[in-house]
Amino acid sequence: MFFRREKIDIFFKKIRIVSQSFLISQFYIQADKALNTPEAKTQDPKHPSAGCGCQPTEEEMLRSLDAVIDGFSKTDGALIPILQTAQNLFGYLPANVLKHISLRLKIPYSEVTGVVSFYSFFSTVPRGKHVVRVCLGTACYVRGGKEVLEAFKKNLKINVGETTADRMFSLEVGRCFGACGLAPVAMINDDVHQRVKSAKIRDLISQYQHEGEDVKEAR
């Protein structure tokens, strides 16, 4: 009975993810159009087409966000893709950006923060370069997920929800990544690691720590 309910939950979760992905892809198409109009290029001297690789200022990022919000002015359910874009632009979702979105969309601030806290992929604190998510869903939990999490905490010297001092890693927990048969599972960025062993966590972390070094040396 429990098994069937879990399957139904996973089924609805997949439907939710597919529909969100569709909405987000539509959103990016619109965002790309909004950010690449001739007006946007001429008004923004730091537009990529102007050949400048400078880090945009907060004001410029808010302007980019506004262009995207404008593209969604008549679309229902735009909040999630807009939050996703804001997170991509700023690296996380600071309170002033959430207030800005709330005002622009005319949605109560409490509703915006409610959505942000509901979805684990949104973060209101700056995240590290690599985001580690350890699954603590039922299958992973009974097959050692908790030990894997403890090993990450010990090696990274941080707790869940924190980021290392060098801003390289953030640690989070998840509830089922859809690979229960290969539990325990951990994700680092978009990479899914299956049958993770606590004893191998140090090696796993070091792979990401030294990522790109071979490329640099080859140059």
Ligand code: FES
């Ligand atoms: S419980 Fe399903 S992937 Fe961990």
